[in-house]
Amino acid sequence: MGFSFMTLLACVCAGTGVFCMSLFVFNLLEQLEIEKRETSRQLPLMFKMLLPFTGNVTPIVNSQFLDTSKKQAREQIMMAGYDQLINEKQFVSVQVLMFIFGVFFCLLFIAGKQPFLGILFLALVYLYPKIWLKSVVKRRHLEIQKSLPNVLDLLTLSVEAGKDFLTSLRDILARRKRDALGEELERTFREIQLGKQRRVALKELSQRVQQPDLSMVLNSIVQADELGVSIGQILRIQGDQLRGKRFNRAEKLANEAPVKILFPLVLFIMPAVIIILMGPVILKSFNILFK
Structure with missing residues (x-):
């Protein structure tokens, strides 16, 4: 019985140690990613x-x-x-x-x-x-264009669950990795915390970034705030529109792919194929003609 208890205790301690070590490594990697991003923004x-x-x-x-x-x-x-x-x-x-x-x-x-x-x-x-x-x-x-639909979906779910806009934004920023959109939203969140009006901070964010999709979303939120319309409903509509635009962009890029592949295909791949296929025939013909 004592041996079984000690074995169980050892397994629990080992499992706890592995869990703590995994958590430490995960936090370390996340911190390194943040530091890497901060140090990567350097002047030439x-x-x-x-x-x-x-x-x-x-x-x-x-x-x-x-x-x-x-x-x-x-x-x-x-x-x-x-x-x-x-x-x-x-x-x-x-x-x-x-x-x-x-x-x-x-x-x-x-x-x-x-x-x-x-x-x-x-x-x-x-x-x-x-x-x-x-x-x-x-x-x-x-980068902002790619990450905006996911952030908007999370923000919509959080607002519709009963949280206010700032609380939802804070929770999303705490759980997401630090990227360009996260940096701008975090800056806006801090400005609102320091006393700036939400609509003013959002307008300044739109003017600062000048990304069309983000500006469209921010203008809709500001208008909803001014008119007293539900922000959750506005966010859901904007999220549907952004997903549609993302699908259309992906479809457009897929249609452009054959045209973009044509030039390297003709310039690099076709000559190599011709050399491989016709090379032995040409060499054999030269040997026959000049023998």
Whole structure:
């Protein structure tokens, strides 16, 4: 009896140890994922190298003829989620510095009788910051677009179960992994907690991200809040519309796949197939003709 009790106790202790170890590993992996995401949002090396010298071009950046560029840069930086790392003046300053260096190397290319390469290098150097920022915005919008329907379904179920909007949002943020949409919703949730009106915070979120699907959902929630309509019903309607749009996008991509495959098929696969099939015949013909 004592042996059986000790065996049972050992099994319980072992099982508890395995459970605790699994829980620890899971939490560790989740924390590493969050840290990886936070550290992955870094400025390119060229920006890091030029940011200390942005003060040298401050008079140029503060001039009025760059106001439009600064406004566009501010919107793009907000949409990319990089507003904590760089502001619009620093971004435009980096553009000005890269243009100056580009002009310098362009003159060197022209002196070396390579004007085309010089002009091409100048254009690439000047356009690089805009191209990089637009690619980040596009990637972030795509990530938000993919995760929005699932978040909306969870939010709908939670609201229809009797919870209020903020409680539902808090529970979803606590259980979801940290992604682009989660970061923006968490920022909005904190603003509401600090006293900002919900409709104002949601409008600012829509203006900050400028993702069409998210803006449509947020505008519907704001209108429902202003008119006193049930938010749960609005969320369910928006969720159905987003699922329909996601299905249509998937169908469109599936229809475009054969056209996209055609070019690499003709350029890479067909020549290899022809060489494999016709190669021995051609070699044998050459051997017969030149024997």
